[in-house]
């Protein structure tokens with residue numbers, strides 16, 4: 042369910058979220074540049090001093106604005122002609138053009154609405170909603186894959202694209218949740234869906250009717266530091282009934298131009314404050330460093346988009362399609378799969394198909410998604426669990442044991458565990474045994490005793506199927522056709538035999554590595570990277586189950602060496618601690 046929630050918004054909104062994040066990342070640079078280039082205000086400088094200095098240089102000044110980055114801009118009229126400049130607060134004189142930055146304006150419009158007005162705004166809001174759904178569902182998937190929230194930064198195994206996707210996600214997710222929620226808030230504000238409009242003070246009924254009170258003597262301006270200023274608008278020249286309008290971080294007020302007295306004031310409302318904080322968090326205006334950090338996190342989105350699509354393709358290739366998979370809440374039989382290489386999913390698909398033909402509603406899912414509270418109509422749970430490393434859990438079973446151990450009591454649904462393993466490993470089906478032991482410790486009712494399938498044997502599986510059929514009082518013939526793994530042909534360059542005289546025959550086979558094309562290198566589709574101690578899977582003719590051999594050389598680009606001992610199991614046993622990665626191949630030569 043969570044995976045579906047992650048996959049489809051991701052694939053459908055990929056272009057939109059990529060546009061949003063790239064343009065957002067580019068926009069995040071502007072507040073930082075403005076912050077660095079804006080002339081700095083002396084500490085403690087008041088609005089009274091600033092306004093006085095500016096008026097001395099530009100007597101026709103009609104407005105002074107301070108941007109969240111601290112940049113001061115003045116607007117004035119000089120002999121009927123409007124003028125504007127970025128001001129140096131130390132002198133009150135203009136130091137740079139106040140013309141808006143065209144690139145910033147273009148990017149902002151693009152980011153907000155794709156230049157499509159309200160329709161574009163709604164589309165971009167949909168993109169932000171998709172980003173939020175992706176971030177939250179992605180966070181749950183990361184926690185599930187890592188084996189719980191406490192293991193958020195646990196090291197990862199598996200193909201490069203998957204690891205990179207998760208590595209980026211676990212850092213970027215906070216920024217993406219923040220950016221997408223603030224974007225949705227801002228859209229709601231733009232469409233007036235929030236009561237965050239500004240409240241102005243009531244118009245003053247009585248003013249002195251005088252003009253010309255000195256700016257640097259006005260008490261309110263003397264008490265207001267420039268750091269709090271947003272805007273100071275001057276009265277219309279010659280209109281003695283008009284007032285100064287002062288906007289600060291705290292609110293808006295009117296000042297009498299004849300006495301300097303504050304004649305009206307309105308504080309910012311709570312909604313306005315929240316909206317302004319959200320605006321700051323989203324744009325980085327007033328929080329340039331945060332903006333840059335969020336921008337960097339947004340750059341992870343295109344990378345996660347590409348790796349996400351690669352994972353999706355790999356998943357489609359690696360797992361059999363399970364037709365008619367029932368939702369967990371409606372199924373009578375729950376099949377939980379613990380797999381690393383994917384072959385156990387094939388067994389699960391065969392079992393699913395046979396049980397479905399027998400008239401049952403069956404749900405197949407990964408062991409990591411174990412959630413007994415969702416199995417409302419389940420009558421049995423069947424766990425198909427492979428073993429990896431030295432008896433460790435495979436990738437799709439991460440967190441299962443933790444979750445089972447954390448339960449107050451076992452579910453009242455009978456369970457069967459079927460282990461998939463290889464007898465040549467010392468910890469034969471150890472993970473399945475751990476699961477069965479944990480279930481027993483919780484007094485979980487048993488449907489069938491623990492059983493094991495050695496080297497993906499279809500015969501073992503058919504035998505177990507008959508036992509399951511008996512337990513369910515149905516006839517169950519499981520005819521599993523293993524899918525041959527993808528192979529690559531290697532050319533044998535040399536062979537050296539050792540130890541025949543000591544009855545301990547071994548051969549060192551040296552193979553040339555296949556040349557990877559540039560495209561294969563870029564997409565990681567060529568021969569997998571390896572190091573000494575990794576395992577290579579060799580497919581004997583006529584078999585779909587690879588035999589594993591230990592690699593003796595880790596030199597890339599030239600060749601690899603393979604120990605070929607008379608007793609394969611002894612090789613695997615020696616190397617069983619370090620065989621996380623392996624490459625399947627068929628040898629010719």
Ligand SMILES: Cc1cc2nc3c(=O)[nH]c(=O)nc-3n(C[C@H](O)[C@H](O)[C@H](O)COP(=O)(O)O)c2cc1C
Pocket residue numbers: 379380381382383384385386427428429430431432433435461462463464466467468469470471496497576589620621622623
């Ligand atoms: C690197 C590696 C490590 C393995 N470790 C064990 C092990 O410790 N115990 C075991 O019984 N089987 C082990 N196996 C065998 C697998 O559990 C077995 O082939 C299983 O059917 C694979 O299922 P999967 O393709 O769904 O992951 C290992 C296989 C590989 C490739």
